[in-house]
Amino acid sequence: MSEHQPKPQKVRPPRSFGWTAEYDDEHQLLEAARRVREAGYTKIDAFTPFPVHGIDTALGIRRTKLPWFSLIAGMTGTTVALLLQIWTNAIDYPYIISGKPYISLPAFIPVTFELTVLFAAFMTVFAMLGLNGLPKFSNPVFTNPKFDRASDDRFFLWVDSRDQYFNADKVRELLEATGALAVEEVREDDSPTQVPKAIYAAIAALILITLIPGAIVLNMRNSKSPYPRWHVFFDMDFQPIRKAQQPTTIFADGRVQRPPVPGTVARGELGPSDPFVLGYDPDAVAANLPAQGPSSRLVSYQQDGDEQPPAPVEPGAREQPPAPEEPPAPTPAAPDQPASSEPEAPPQQPAAATASQERPVSAEESSDGAAEQTSATAVAATDDDAVGDEEAPGAVATGDAGGEPNYAWLQTFPLEVTAELIQQGRREFEQNCAVCHGLAGYGDGLVARRAAELAQGYWLPPTSLHEQRIVEQPVGRLYYTITHGKGKMAPYADALTPTERWAIVAYIRVLQRSQNARSEDVPPGVDVAASANSDNVR
Amino acid sequence: MTTNSMVSEQTLPGTWRNKAPMLLAVGFICVLLSLGLCYFVGGDANRAIGFSVFFRSYLANFMFCLTICLGALFFVMIQHVARAGWSATVRRLAELLANMIPWWLVLFVPILAMVWFTDSPALYPWNAGSGNVSPLVEEKLRYLNPFWFTIRVLAYFTVWVVCAKWFLAQSRRQDETGDATITLRMQKWAGPGIIFSALAVNFGAFDIMMSTDPEWFSTIYGVYVFAAGMLGFFATMIVLVSLLKRSDRLQREVNTEHVHDLAKFQFGFIVFWAYIAFSQLLLYWYGNIPEETAWYHDRWGNGWQYVGLLLIVGHFALPFLATMSRASRRNQVWLAGWSGFILLMHWVDMMFLLLPTEDIHFSALLLIGHLVGWLGMVLLFSGLFMYRTGETPLVALNDPWTPAALSYEVGP
Numbered sequence: 001m002s003e004h005q006p007k008p009q010k011v012r013p014p015r016s017f018g019w020t021a022e023y024d025d026e027h028q029l030l031e032a033a034r035r036v037r038e039a040g041y042t043k044i045d046a047f048t049p050f051p052v053h054g055i056d057t058a059l060g061i062r063r064t065k066l067p068w069f070s071l072i073a074g075m076t077g078t079t080v081a082l083l084l085q086i087w088t089n090a091i092d093y094p095y096i097i098s099g100k101p102y103i104s105l106p107a108f109i110p111v112t113f114e115l116t117v118l119f120a121a122f123m124t125v126f127a128m129l130g131l132n133g134l135p136k137f138s139n140p141v142f143t144n145p146k147f148d149r150a151s152d153d154r155f156f157l158w159v160d161s162r163d164q165y166f167n168a169d170k171v172r173e174l175l176e177a178t179g180a181l182a183v184e185e186v187r188e189d190d191s192p193t194q195v196p197k198a199i200y201a202a203i204a205a206l207i208l209i210t211l212i213p214g215a216i217v218l219n220m221r222n223s224k225s226p227y228p229r230w231h232v233f234f235d236m237d238f239q240p241i242r243k244a245q246q247p248t249t250i251f252a253d254g255r256v257q258r259p260p261v262p263g264t265v266a267r268g269e270l271g272p273s274d275p276f277v278l279g280y281d282p283d284a285v286a287a288n289l290p291a292q293g294p295s296s297r298l299v300s301y302q303q304d305g306d307e308q309p310p311a312p313v314e315p316g317a318r319e320q321p322p323a324p325e326e327p328p329a330p331t332p333a334a335p336d337q338p339a340s341s342e343p344e345a346p347p348q349q350p351a352a353a354t355a356s357q358e359r360p361v362s363a364e365e366s367s368d369g370a371a372e373q374t375s376a377t378a379v380a381a382t383d384d385d386a387v388g389d390e391e392a393p394g395a396v397a398t399g400d401a402g403g404e405p406n407y408a409w410l411q412t413f414p415l416e417v418t419a420e421l422i423q424q425g426r427r428e429f430e431q432n433c434a435v436c437h438g439l440a441g442y443g444d445g446l447v448a449r450r451a452a453e454l455a456q457g458y459w460l461p462p463t464s465l466h467e468q469r470i471v472e473q474p475v476g477r478l479y480y481t482i483t484h485g486k487g488k489m490a491p492y493a494d495a496l497t498p499t500e501r502w503a504i505v506a507y508i509r510v511l512q513r514s515q516n517a518r519s520e521d522v523p524p525g526v527d528v529a530a531s532a533n534s535d536n537v538r
Numbered sequence: 539m540t541t542n543s544m545v546s547e548q549t550l551p552g553t554w555r556n557k558a559p560m561l562l563a564v565g566f567i568c569v570l571l572s573l574g575l576c577y578f579v580g581g582d583a584n585r586a587i588g589f590s591v592f593f594r595s596y597l598a599n600f601m602f603c604l605t606i607c608l609g610a611l612f613f614v615m616i617q618h619v620a621r622a623g624w625s626a627t628v629r630r631l632a633e634l635l636a637n638m639i640p641w642w643l644v645l646f647v648p649i650l651a652m653v654w655f656t657d658s659p660a661l662y663p664w665n666a667g668s669g670n671v672s673p674l675v676e677e678k679l680r681y682l683n684p685f686w687f688t689i690r691v692l693a694y695f696t697v698w699v700v701c702a703k704w705f706l707a708q709s710r711r712q713d714e715t716g717d718a719t720i721t722l723r724m725q726k727w728a729g730p731g732i733i734f735s736a737l738a739v740n741f742g743a744f745d746i747m748m749s750t751d752p753e754w755f756s757t758i759y760g761v762y763v764f765a766a767g768m769l770g771f772f773a774t775m776i777v778l779v780s781l782l783k784r785s786d787r788l789q790r791e792v793n794t795e796h797v798h799d800l801a802k803f804q805f806g807f808i809v810f811w812a813y814i815a816f817s818q819l820l821l822y823w824y825g826n827i828p829e830e831t832a833w834y835h836d837r838w839g840n841g842w843q844y845v846g847l848l849l850i851v852g853h854f855a856l857p858f859l860a861t862m863s864r865a866s867r868r869n870q871v872w873l874a875g876w877s878g879f880i881l882l883m884h885w886v887d888m889m890f891l892l893l894p895t896e897d898i899h900f901s902a903l904l905l906i907g908h909l910v911g912w913l914g915m916v917l918l919f920s921g922l923f924m925y926r927t928g929e930t931p932l933v934a935l936n937d938p939w940t941p942a943a944l945s946y947e948v949g950p
Contacts (some may be wrong), residue, residue: 063864067863067864106816106819107824
């Protein structure tokens with residue numbers, strides 16, 4: 001800055017900011033500070049390389065207000081933390097955690113403590129900066145090169161020219177009288193105040209450069225490219241894995257798909273042949289099935305140990321058991337497929353409809369669609385049925401799209417029906433079924449009533465178990481519905497054991513009978529009038 | 539003494555020391571009176587409870603004093619390990635307080651005697667012996683039995699007594715010789731001393747205090763007792779300095795700056811105590827496991843819950859706010875008053891740790907009995923302090939840090 005020549009147009013003399021006095025040690029400084037203060041000057045300051053005891057009283061520096069900022073900020077932190085936690089945990093979204101009350105103070109204390117400290121610490125730092133007028137990029141005292149020693153081995157006293165009693169000559173005299181090594185006036189920095197244009201240019205260039213990555217990302221996100229994506233982070237993008245039908249070099253046979261390990265039992269494969277578990281007689285169903293041609297299946301299993309060239313497997317080349325859980329894929333080779341327009345319909349013969357469903361399926365379909373519903377609901381119901389039927393394993397479908405599965409339903413219970421079983425069925429029914437179907441099975445459970453109250457349109461009311469078609473259903477059919485669900489009703493195979501399901505069926509039968517009782521049902525010797533009185537509660 | 543000392547030799551006021559016999563006599567009577575009062579706590583229906591109440595009350599009052607002296611011991615060693623200069627003029631008082639520890643071993647003898655010569659579960663339920671304790675405690679009897687208990691207690695006291703006497707003896711020798719290398723030696727041994735004393739305090743708290751409820755356990759218990767003791771010590775120091783200054787002692791040697799620093803320590807340990815106490819509570823409250831909450835269960839009913847709430851307010855919140863500002867810490871009267879209050883709360887804290895059980899309920903008679911016992915113990919403490927301190931100077935005379943301490947200034 002010393003080489004700089006003042007600009008010719010500058011006519012105003014450089015402004016004086018104040019005077020500095022330089023001392024050798026802190027005792028002189030303390031003494032000088034006292035004398036200057038006694039002389040009445042108040043806008044004074046000292047610059048020392050280390051904290052000097054007593055300098056605050058010598059300079060007459062008042063206690064800082066900083067602690068009050070910290071205290072108030074700390075209390076604000078406490079309040080904010082408590083309100084935040086109470087509001088979020090107890091008012092806006094009441095949420096029980098660990099079985100504690102919504103407002104459980106012990107759990108709130110750690111966060112409260114942290115926020116108190118955080119608020120107080122931030123406020124202390126920023127209030128300190130604010131009270132000190134920081135950040136400040138320059139101070140006129142720095143124009144004096146000697147001042148650098150204030151952070152090394154010299155002590156400076158400062159009298160500000162804004163002091164109300166300030167008089168340059170008197171201040172100089174006073175400071176000289178204190179035994180200062182040097183007394184100097186601090187003048188306005190005569191270096192140019194203009195920021196060099198190169199700095200602006202550099203800042204602009206920096207801003208532009210920082211925009212480039214963002215621009216590239218934006219461009220790449222909004223455009224298509226024939227090239228693969230940039231892999232900044234590889235994550236798990238590159239692995240020696242292949243998609244289902246791709247070749248691989250990892251396995252000797254060159255195939256990606258691996259056959260099941262010998263002895264694997266797939267889900268649903270276990271015990272499907274027991275009518276007790278199924279609700280229908282699979283042998284009877286199988287007897288009604290047409291002989292399946294070798295081309296009726298697209299996918300085949302490779303048996304273990306079955307040597308197989310890596311050549312593509314010919315569709316339908318080998319025998320395989322039916323996959324019970326999955327709908328058989330549509331078979332293009334089946335010429336007699338009646339529902340080819342309905343790809344999800346199983347490849348079955350319409351003539352196979354031999355089992356117990358006497359009524360035409362279409363009629364049942366319409367009754368299933370509950371005439372009193374809006375048409376939209378009816379459509380939804382039909383769709384749901386169709387979806388539900390997909391799950392029917394090897395269903396002997398009638399061929400009608402979305403029709404009821406038509407199995408060789410069990411007509412009688414495959415277990416002994418005892419009073420105990422019925423009691424168990426009642427328990428299970430009231431626990432699992434009654435919420436929708438109602439305690440008496442009229443489809444007026446709490447959920448159903450609530451849904452009807454809300455009247456949101458898309459609710460499909462639960463079926464009344466006393467509808468004629470339900471009453472007529474064989475027990476196997478009821479059991480099948482419990483097992484696999486129906487429409488909106490979820491399957492209960494996972495929740496209830498077969499015995500429990502049969503127990504529920506037994507109890508449904510009891511319910512149905514109870515609502516359609518005839519006088520012959522009354523055991524001899526029972527006073528009907530008396531029991532009617534006591535049963536009038538319903 | 540040498541003549542180059544910067545501080546004048548001062549001893550305890552003669553009027554204080556003249557009262558020592560009376561203090562001891564009244565203290566002893568008060569302890570006996572406490573035994574009488576506690577005996578009736580259970581009423582005619584439950585005489586056994588009275589015995590239990592007295593021993594628990596005695597132990598609580600005993601720990602009130604012992605933790606203060608242990609805090610003093612730690613303070614001395616911390617000053618050396620940190621090479622603190624400011625504390626050179628107050629350190630001797632802490633050394634004298636720590637020098638009281640041998641007397642606490644003497645006052646522990648009644649408890650040891652009870653453990654040795656009876657199988658009373660009045661204080662330590664494990665003392666009933668095998669077959670008379672719950673299955674949980676049965677498993678712990680290999681550790682909690684009279685023989686090993688005595689061995690361990692003696693080991694803890696050995697560590698404390700050796701540290702306390704050694705640091706006082708070294709400091710006293712420096713009074714005579716002015717040898718600065720003694721300071722270096724003390725600084726060298728303060729580190730190991732802290733480690734051993736801390737372990738002794740931790741396990742001592744487990745054995746002497748926590749085993750009054752042998753089914754319960756808390757790993758932070760020792761730290762809790764340490765925090766309580768440190769706080770009690772700083773409060774004692776501030777009160778003691780204040781009383782000595784009123785008796786025209788330590789006028790120049792201990793000034794507002796030193797008291798201010800003691801107050802800062804005290805403030806720090808107010809928070810530390812609360813932090814530790816809450817850490818223990820939070821984990822047990824959240825886990826909510828019966829074997830861990832049983833201890834709190836005893837303390838959250840039968841009137842003890844109000845004592846617990848009083849601790850939150852009186853042991854933490856009030857002194858925390860009252861001694862927070864700089865001005866409050868430099869006001870001797872205000873500060874000494876709050877330090878006295880903290881000592882009262884330290885007593886309540888010890889009561890809360892040791893007295894409540896399933897059978898011992900809070901009652902006015904219990905409080906009075908316990909309070910009289912406390913009075914007795916504090917009088918014994920004071921009287922013994924007079925005897926034991928005797929003519930020992932209250933300020934280290936030739937400590938090389940003395941100039942630093944005398945010119946010490948906290949800063950704005």
